[in-house]
Amino acid sequence: MKKKNDMVFILPAMIVVIVMTQIPFLLTIIFSTLKWNLARPDLPRAFAGFQNYVYFLKFSSLKDLPEFYSILWQTIVLTGVTLILCSFFGFLLALLFDHRIPGINIARTLILGPFFVMSTASGVIWKTTVLNTTFGWYGVIAEKLGYNAVDLLSYYPLSVIILLFTWRWLPFFILILLAGLQGIPNDLMDSMKIDGVNWFQGTFKIKLPLIMNHLEVAIMLGLVFVIKEFGLILVTTAGGPGTRSYNLPYAVYMQVFSANNVGRAGALAVMTVVLTLVLLNLLYKSIKKQSARYS
Amino acid sequence: MSDGRTLEQIQRSIKIKRYIKMSILTIIIYAIAIAYFSPILYMFISGFKTEHQAVMPSLIFKPTLETYKKVLGDPTMFRYLRNSFIQVVFGTSISLVLGVPAAFGLVFGRLRRSTTNGKIYFWFITTILLPPVAVIIPLFTWFQQFNLINTPLGLMAAYIGFHTPIVVWMVHSFFQDLPLEIFEASEIDGCTRFQQFTKIGMPLVKTGILSAALLVAVFIWNEFFLGFNLTGNPTATLPVYMARFREQQGMFVAQLSASSTIAILPAVIFGWMTQKALVKGLTLGAVKG
Numbered sequence: 001m002k003k004k005n006d007m008v009f010i011l012p013a014m015i016v017v018i019v020m021t022q023i024p025f026l027l028t029i030i031f032s033t034l035k036w037n038l039a040r041p042d043l044p045r046a047f048a049g050f051q052n053y054v055y056f057l058k059f060s061s062l063k064d065l066p067e068f069y070s071i072l073w074q075t076i077v078l079t080g081v082t083l084i085l086c087s088f089f090g091f092l093l094a095l096l097f098d099h100r101i102p103g104i105n106i107a108r109t110l111i112l113g114p115f116f117v118m119s120t121a122s123g124v125i126w127k128t129t130v131l132n133t134t135f136g137w138y139g140v141i142a143e144k145l146g147y148n149a150v151d152l153l154s155y156y157p158l159s160v161i162i163l164l165f166t167w168r169w170l171p172f173f174i175l176i177l178l179a180g181l182q183g184i185p186n187d188l189m190d191s192m193k194i195d196g197v198n199w200f201q202g203t204f205k206i207k208l209p210l211i212m213n214h215l216e217v218a219i220m221l222g223l224v225f226v227i228k229e230f231g232l233i234l235v236t237t238a239g240g241p242g243t244r245s246y247n248l249p250y251a252v253y254m255q256v257f258s259a260n261n262v263g264r265a266g267a268l269a270v271m272t273v274v275l276t277l278v279l280l281n282l283l284y285k286s287i288k289k290q291s292a293r294y295s
Numbered sequence: 296m297s298d299g300r301t302l303e304q305i306q307r308s309i310k311i312k313r314y315i316k317m318s319i320l321t322i323i324i325y326a327i328a329i330a331y332f333s334p335i336l337y338m339f340i341s342g343f344k345t346e347h348q349a350v351m352p353s354l355i356f357k358p359t360l361e362t363y364k365k366v367l368g369d370p371t372m373f374r375y376l377r378n379s380f381i382q383v384v385f386g387t388s389i390s391l392v393l394g395v396p397a398a399f400g401l402v403f404g405r406l407r408r409s410t411t412n413g414k415i416y417f418w419f420i421t422t423i424l425l426p427p428v429a430v431i432i433p434l435f436t437w438f439q440q441f442n443l444i445n446t447p448l449g450l451m452a453a454y455i456g457f458h459t460p461i462v463v464w465m466v467h468s469f470f471q472d473l474p475l476e477i478f479e480a481s482e483i484d485g486c487t488r489f490q491q492f493t494k495i496g497m498p499l500v501k502t503g504i505l506s507a508a509l510l511v512a513v514f515i516w517n518e519f520f521l522g523f524n525l526t527g528n529p530t531a532t533l534p535v536y537m538a539r540f541r542e543q544q545g546m547f548v549a550q551l552s553a554s555s556t557i558a559i560l561p562a563v564i565f566g567w568m569t570q571k572a573l574v575k576g577l578t579l580g581a582v583k584g
Contacts, residue, residue, distance in 0.1 A: 006488060009400025010415060013393040013459050020456020021422050024430035031432055093327070101321040107328040109567050113335055116566030118517035120537040121555040125338050127541065128548055129352065135548065137337075137352050167331075179574040217578055228426035231519035231534060235541040249520070252428040256435065257524070265432055273429045280424065 025273070032266030039260040052267035067243055068251075074158060075247040075275065079227045082165040083219055089166075090173025090218065095203065097174060098181045108178070115171040123235035126164055127153070157237045157245035164232055169222055176218040180211030216287045223283060227276055248272040335559070341552035342366075349549035366553040374529070375536040376557070379516060381447050382532055386454040387512045393455065394462025395504055399492050401463070402470040403478055416467060419460045427457065427520045435524060444527040453521050458511045465510065465576035469503025470496065506572025509565050516562045533558045 035048040056068035097108055114122065133139040133149040142149035152160050184207065192202050208215075230249045237245040239254065246254070249272060255265035300308075329336070341349050343358035366372055401416045434453060443449025477499075478491050486494070497504070519534040526535065537558055540551045566573075 006400045006404030007406060009396040009404055009488075009492070013397035013419075013463065014415070016393055016452075017419070017422055017456055017459055020434075020453055021425055021430055024433040025425060027433035028429055096320075096324060096327070099320050099324065101317060101324060104324070107324050109570075110328040110332040112567065112570060113332050113563055116513055116517070116563045117335060117559045118519065118534045118537060118562065120519050120534045120541075121559050122334070124537055124540040124551060125334050125555060128543065128551060129337055129341065130334060135350060135352070140352050167334075171331075175570060175574060176577060179578055214578060221577065224424050224426075228428065228520070230428075231523070231538065234523075235538050238541070249426060249428045252431070253520075253524070256432055262432055262436070269428045269432060272426055276424060276426060 028266050028269050030266075031262050032270050034263045034266070036262040037260055038256075038262055048263060052263045053271075055264060056267060056271070071243060071246045071248060071251050072271075072275070074245065075227065076279075077158060078162060078165065078229075078247055079223060079279070081162050082169060082226050083222050085162070085166045086170050086173045086222060087215060087219060090170055090177050091208070091215070093170070094174050094177035094181055095207070097178055112171045112175060114168055115175070117168070119168065119229065119231035120235050122168060123164065123232045126167075127236050131160065153237050154241050157241065161233060161236060161245055164236065165226055165229060168232070169226060172222065173218045176214050177211055180214030181207065184210050212290065219283060219287075220280065223279060224276070227272075227279070248275065335563075338552045339556050341548055342556045344549045344552075346547065346549045349552065362549040362553045363557075366550060366557065372536065372554060372557075375531060375533045378447060378526075378530055379533040382451060382454060382522075383512050383515050385447075386451050386458065386515045387508055389451070389455050390458040390462050390511055391504065391508055394459045394507070395466050395497065396492060397459070398463045398466035398470055399496050401467060402473075403475065403491075403496070416463070419463045422460045423464065431521070431524055434521075438525055444525065445529055447530050450522060450525050450530065450532075453525060454515050454518065457521070458514060461511055461514070462507045465507040466500060466503045468576055469500040473499055502572055503576065506569050506576055509569035510573055510576070513562045513565050513569070516565075 032052055033047060033049060034045050035043075035051065036045045037043060056066065059065050059069070093111070097104065097111070101107075117125075128136065130136050131138050131152055133142075133151050138152070139149045188206075192206060197206065227247075228249050229247070230253065233239060233245060233247060233250050234253075239246045239250050243251075248268060252265050252268045252272060255261050255268055259265075337352075337354075340354070342363055343360070344356055345359055345361055348356050397419075401412050401419075404412065406412060430453075434449075438444050438449045441449075443452075473496070477495060481491050481495055517534060518532075519538070522532040523535050523538065526532065537555055540547070540554075543551070
């Protein structure tokens with residue numbers, strides 16, 4: 001067979017992706033070393049080394065950590081708790097929805113719905129029709145029961161955002177885990193029954209290890225998508241109160257479009273990417289360890 | 296049979312037990328599914344209320360088409376709808392035109408070194424991991440400079456850059472299912488590489504291409520971060536319009552409900568249509584690769 005170079009098929013896609021994602025990312029890294037404020041065009045753009053990073057990372061004592069660390073922590077909590085909730089409930093619901101009942105496909109379709117709803121729409125729907133203290137279901141029901149409805153969005157912003165993230169991403173987990181459960185061969189299930197395996201053993205010792213691959217995929221993709229969520233935070237709490245529900249993407253947005261500080265925003269953006277990679281890497285390693293134990 | 300029941304009676308009692316178990320399961324499953332979906336359902340219903348009826352939450356009311364009519368006749372809403380539509384149609388089709396040949400090339404193409412295919416594929420996957428915040432600053436400054444904020448082209452270019460890797464990833468897993476022999480045989484018969492792609496490869500992965508297209512369409516339709524930061528008033532898309540309702544503190548519920556129903560309906564329907572292929576693409580692409 002003749003050796004050919006089939007790069008022509010691949011090259012156009014590569015060029016577009018490089019121009020639209022890789023070059024801007026390199027520029028972001030360069031920007032992060034500059035002193036550059038969009039609101040002050042009179043000031044020269046000057047090389048600042050790692051000053052922008054130092055600005056966020058520097059702390060004088062452990063008790064008095066600067067804002068960046070709380071934002072970092074909030075990002076990790078938002079992502080981590082969402083993924084844990086999604087994995088746990090996703091697995092249980094996938095088990096439940098694996099039953100053959102009449103019209104199961106309708107039920108599956110319904111529960112899958114929230115995943116395809118745009119984040120800003122689901123944010124405003126929850127905010128106005130459910131969480132509003134006077135006009136939402138939450139406020140009305142609380143009043144009927146004689147409670148004073150506190151504004152959940154300002155008292156528990158992180159928990160509410162986690163709830164909304166989970167509401168949106170749980171269907172995705174169910175979808176993938178259900179595919180895993182349905183891929184388990186029937187004769188295995190039959191022999192489980194014959195051997196008298198109880199529900200707990202069957203679920204956690206046999207089914208769970210068998211769909212570990214699917215759970216990994218769901219968690220990895222979930223991490224990639226949840227960590228960059230922005231719209232839901234903007235429409236529900238707008239990062240507030242104060243910066244208590246910022247995540248890193250939201251902080252980047254505020255640095256560019258509110259503070260106009262390109263240099264600092266660049267530094268934050270780079271740190272967001274680093275965080276994503278570090279978390280993915282940690283996850284990947286722990287997953288490999290887990291699956292090594294099972295196989 | 297110590298309790299004196301006949302075989303028939305035992306069989307019947309097993310049947311009844313199974314039937315009861317099934318019914319309970321059915322009720323539980325439907326209750327969970329409906330409860331989970333209820334915010335969307337309630338929003339859909341509220342669109343049939345007048346603004347006056349929608350102030351306090353209620354499920355029983357006299358439905359009217361007034362609000363939906365008003366929202367659909369609103370030129371502002373129409374502009375956002377049109378912008379979203381343009382982004383989805385052109386963004387998706389150009390991503391496909393770029394991504395499908397690339398996926399073909401990565402599976403069957405012969406490059407100078409045989410390991411290059413895998414490396415480039417891996418590189419495409421890593422670009423999916425890149426969060427949009429990592430590119431927003433340079434894109435924003437470019438777009439300001441070349442005034443791309445006020446044309447749909449700028450955002451479209453960004454969407455293509457971000458979604459081509461997703462097409463490559465999904466279609467790649469479908470191409471991998473095809474046997475290499477078909478292409479070798481067609482080569483002997485005198486097919487050029489390009490004909491192999493258009494006449495043999497593409498028709499065989501039709502479902503893969505379709506599911507990638509639907510998935511990318513849903514992603515672009517729902518995308519907010521880039522759309523919010525890289526568009527001006529004349530080019531903004533639907534998610535940006537929905538975000539404008541964030542400061543309304545429970546007011547204009549009917550209008551909000553009707554508009555968001557219209558905004559989410561296409562994505563939800565597309566999503567439902569693509570769910571089977573989506574699972575295949577996601578799990579195959581990820582478990583293997």
